[in-house]
Amino acid sequence: MAAETASLLLSQAFPSQPTKITSIKTLAESPGLTSIPAAYTFTPDLHDQVTCVPEGSIPVIDYSLLISGTPDQRSKIVHELGRACQDWGFFMVVNHGVPENLLSSILDGCKGFFDLPEEEKQEFKGNHVLDPIRSGTSFNVSVEKAFYWRDFLKVFVHPVFYSPTKPAGLSEISSEYSQRVREVARGLLKGISESLGLEGSYIDKALNLEQGKQIFIANLYPTCPQPELAMGIPPHSDHGLLTLLIQNGIGGLQIQHKGKWVSVGALPNSFLVNTGDHLEILSNGRYKSVMHRAMVNSKATRISIAMAHGPSLDSVVSPAPELLASSKGNEPAAYAGMKYKDYLELQQSNKLDGKSCLDRVRIQAV
Secondary structure (H helix, E strand, O other), X not given: OHHHHHHHHHHHHOOOOOOOOOOHHHHHOOOOOOOOOHHHOOXXXXXXXXXXXXXXXXXXXXXXXXXXXXXXXXXXXXXXXXXXXXXXXXXXXXXOOOOHHHHHHHHHHHHHHHOOOHHHHHHHOOOOOOOOEEEEEOOOOOOOOOOOOOEEEXXXXXXXXXXXXXXXXXXXXXXXXXXXXXXHHHHHHHHHHHXXXXXXXXXXXXXXXXXXXXXXXXXXXXXXXXXXXXXXXXXXXXXXXXXEXXXXXXXXXXXXXXXXXXXXXXXXXXXXEEEOHHHHHHOOXXXXXXXXXXXXXXXXXXXXXXXXXXXXXXXXXXXXXXXXXXXXXXXOOOEOOEEHHHHHHHHHXXXXXXXXXXXXXXXXXX
């Protein structure tokens, strides 16, 4: 139904185009396109403040020191991880060990998928948020009033690996990439666990990361004739623990920091990492899931690949009991427990709206 709705909107906006238009890529490549359809127009927020932070102020984590540094080096990195999660909810990871040619290959493979004919991409459209492979446009057109300048491919890659069968080679590349990135994520979560004063394996064991949900999300943001009126993805937080992102050298990611939007650039061969709702829940609010959004531009097509890492679907996530006890007495839990599968379905079935899903499990003080 979502794809048919998008097709109808686009065919009404451009009646001379084929009726099977189901992607922003097709719309963006329409001959003579000089404006965007009204359904894709967002009213600019005049109160939005976008800033560029001084170089070096965004936390940078040297992963090699986390896994193989001296005890002093590792202790310093663990501390820096904790500060990044507390102050930013965001950091860059360098020296992570994932080969640069693999990063390039997975970006090329996803470009190949988005370049497939529309009818071939439709083979992988999916119907439910827990379908292992889904492709489409916007986010959830069944509940949105304005649509996003974005096409996507979402694939579950762990604990069971899935992949589209097209284009040739994508499955093999995404399998290797997913495994390598999962190793980095689990290493980071070990350091984050220690930064909270917990055992390094605490998060891994408590949330059953051996069976943890890993979701591969490729996003295509085509060039837009009116980027100031369009939105790639609106402000939102992620549902899982950590999301690791790469992009094709085209900027567009903005994160919210101290009430302002910060445009984020990436160091060469680095991962951009943001904390998610379930790290906020587990830490009882010590670490905040970061709000972020994706912008579009008129000059270049942006491709990003986000790898979301969450608990196992059956894990009930609630604040770690060890963090609620202190010498001053018990700290009240700020969040109620919810099964990760239920939370995932809740977020993915509704429109993106800030931290609205996190509000569902937040316990209001009386």
